[in-house]
Amino acid sequence: MSKIGRPAGPAADTVSTVLTAALEVLLTEGGAALTPLRLHQATGVSRSTIYRHWATPTDVLAALIDVAPPVQRVLSGDPVADLHAEVDLLCDRLRDRPVAAFLQALVTMAASDDAAGPLRQRYVDDLVAPFRAVLASDGVTGERADDAVNAIVAPLLVDALLLDRPASRERAHRAVDLYFPQDAA
Known part of the structure; x- marks a missing residue:
């Protein structure tokens, strides 16, 4: 039938x-x-x-x-090394056209379409999820995790979206080292 x-x-x-x-x-x-x-x-x-x-x-x-296919990562067990690896991967993704084009489009659309705001937030959350996973694997959660992710990732997004320049990989690596110094482990 x-x-x-x-x-x-x-x-x-x-x-x-x-x-x-x-x-x-x-x-x-x-x-x-x-x-x-x-x-x-x-x-x-x-x-x-x-x-x-x-x-x-x-x-x-x-x-x-x-x-879009999900990004799968295998953690090494060294959270600082994993964070440095995530910095490199995010910088590469922000440099590559699909991710940068999506972010630019979502920022532009959010100005005129209320539905684009939550979608932009979802997309950015997906970009920072690997950082949160690394921190959670090391027991870092809550405000400390939020602060670390913001210190590492936010400047990269500002570079890519607002300033239209390559994300500063070196600055993000320094932020990782400031939040998680190797000698403190």
Whole structure:
């Protein structure tokens, strides 16, 4: 027996087509270009389908974030070394186009779309989660963990987002060493 009406969501190949094109549009034209009309032009998928499932650029970014592969790390057991490794990985991610483009788009969209604010927070939380995992593995939680993560990560995000310059890897490594001196262990 067949069901009457539309399926609950888009077909898998439609999702793949639209989100692949959306990533390309984001990287080449910026987040403001993630409109249903532009995605229709890039994919040939009907505008009604795109409007139904991804009505706003924020909806498109949310869908892209949802399908992004999770970052898996294996901790070495040395929390300071692990924090230094996370600094390098985050600096690399902020340098690479997809992460930087997502952050720029989310910051821009948050000015005009209330739904983009929580999405931006979720994305930033995902970026700092590995730092929190390292600290939690060493028993550092609460305010001390928050302060350490903010001291290490916030300047990197300011460099990448507001100042449009490469994240200062050296400064972040110094912050790790200031919060967790090797001779104190």
